[in-house]
Amino acid sequence: MGRTKSALSILLLCAACTAYDRPDNLEPVAQGDAYQAQWREPDVSRNDASFLRSADINARKCRPLGAEGGKGSTVAASALTGERLTRNDLIDVRIGDDETFNGDYVISRDGTLKLPFLSPIRAQGRSTAQIEADIARQLVSKDFYVDPPRISVRAADFASVTVGVSGAVFEPRAVEIGGVSGDRLDTRRQEALGASTEARNLSAALRAAGGVRPDADISAVQVRRGGTVYRLDMRGVFEGQNAVDIMLLTGDEVTVPSRQCFQDHLMRPSPISPPGVSLYLSNLTQPAANNAASAIGQTVREVPYGARYMQAVIDANCVGGPRSTSADRSAVLFTRNPVTGVSAVIERDIEDLLRRADRDDYDPYLLPGDALACYDSTITNIAEIARVIGVVGVVAALQ
Secondary structure, eight states: OHHHHHHHHHHHHHHGGGOOOOOOOSSOTTTTOSSSGGGSOOOTTOOOTTOOOHHHHHHTTOOOTTTTTOOOBSSOOTTTSSOOOOTTOEEEEEETTOTTTOEEEEOOTTSEEOOTTSOOEEOTTOOHHHHHHHHHHHHHHTTSOSSOOOEEEEEEEOOOEEEEEEESBSSOEEEEESOOOGGGOOHHHHHSSSOOOSTTBHHHHHHHTTOBOTTBOTTSEEEEETTEEEEEOOGGGGGTOOTTOOBOOTTOEEEEOBOSSOOGGGOSOOTTSOSOEEEEEEOOOTTOSSTGGGTOSOSEEEEOTTOBHHHHHHHTTOSOSOHHHHTTOEEEEEEEOTTTOOEEEEEEEHHHHHHOTTGGGGOOBOOTTOEEEEEOOHHHHHHHHHHHHHHHHHHHHHO
8 A cells, every 4th residue: 555655656746747848949939029920829818819919910020022122023024024045955947948057056155056157146045036136137247148038946945044042032042943854855845846944934943942931022032134133023923923933044143032020921832932841740659669650651741831830730640539648738849930040949738729719829830841749648648657667666576
């Protein structure tokens, strides 16, 4: 009887060990002044779905649209519109029945088209119609023809391009876009004339750089080409419009300004958003010894961009099961402010958040690279303590 009371006393004492202080953060998470207001602690005095404040808290910090030089245009400048050629593009040139000039040509590294007996013709950033006009002028001026002949210049295959992408994107870097791997090569399309491509578009470059961040000012996306800076308003992308999705050329530089605030309306799939969120998961529910035994087949899951903390918690099998043993679980989100690079740790009582009417106010959006860990309920923790005490007792008895 004495041993039973002693063991029970130890269990009750150890039960207190299962409660821990909330994680500390350098970011002002508790005040709602961190990267997203949804990180802050739930207000226990309020549980009112009609009073959702996170979006307003986030919006208060926003700089005006176009604060770094004015908003862009919803119509791209004429110098950026249409299909433009760049170096290494393959083009087909036909000048009547003249075998001297007819053939396939690759635009050289210096951005020019070099035809036999003609001076190099500037091709970088220009349309096929402009190149046809230059060829006609040279053929007449160099006395190959008295009158301009019929000329056809058509793109046969577009090369990949390398552009720099910086600013409010998740992975600022130089990206290569527009290339086609060997296993995806369509020989019939290569042999056809009049090729076209979407793979060299501005949206493809932004997506290749990880997608725009929630703090991005997409009303003033900058494209620097040949010493000139163009500003483009890409907000139409989120409204089913994409009039300014221009074709990029090798050497272009793309910069996405930041509004210095979290914009909830950008947290949804779009042609310029991240393709998804790779979420690192850990759920070692007792008595499981690994993630596979806890019904998590892999430690990294892909969730749609715009998914929230509670969706990930359910995906990690942290919700459900017997209420008596599973209802008191918690989960911790490990994240990072993409602007400052400072990490933040947010812990939530799952059952409390699940039952709150204002849950959306404290349900953070997931960002690329986030990680989630689930903790067992108090009942499960005590059961584990009892198991350990039992093992220790058996070992002591054997000795």
